[in-house]
Amino acid sequence: MKAARLAKRRAYAPYSGFRVGAALLASDGRIYSGCNIEISTFALTICAERTAIFKAVSEGDRNFKAIAVVSDDPEYTPPCGACRQVLMDLAGNIDFLMVNKAGNVKIMKLNKLLPHAFGQRNLERTRRTKT
Ligand code: THU
Numbered sequence: 001m002k003a004a005r006l007a008k009r010r011a012y013a014p015y016s017g018f019r020v021g022a023a024l025l026a027s028d029g030r031i032y033s034g035c036n037i038e039i040s041t042f043a044l045t046i047c048a049e050r051t052a053i054f055k056a057v058s059e060g061d062r063n064f065k066a067i068a069v070v071s072d073d074p075e076y077t078p079p080c081g082a083c084r085q086v087l088m089d090l091a092g093n094i095d096f097l098m099v100n101k102a103g104n105v106k107i108m109k110l111n112k113l114l115p116h117a118f119g120q121r122n123l124e125r126t127r128r129t130k131t
Contacts (some may be wrong), residue, residue, distance in 0.1 A: 020036040093121070
């Protein structure tokens, strides 16, 4: 949570003003942080969660325990749909810690946030039956 708060300071959010920090805890104890980075063509913006996990995977880490996400919103910040899918694919059913501005935490398993997720196994089934 502390790493996520630090990462939020590096958020680049000139368009929304909504600053987000994330910190992904790997099974080996390493922590990968990330912030949201907004682009003038808005669709190219990347969320803090995806910044963190892409950093981690590109550094060679593939096993994760939890991710903490913090914003300046008094309410908890839930992850967007794209981040749910990316985290499920690359991290599996980890704990998702939502931290509000006051520092209170709400913890949810990722499969609660993304039930009935699409995944690699769906692709494998059709590959086996294809003629
Ligand atoms: N954002 C995140 O970085 N993570 C979330 O969980 C929710 C939304 C960012 C994306 C964009 O820069 C800004 O917040 C407003 O959507």
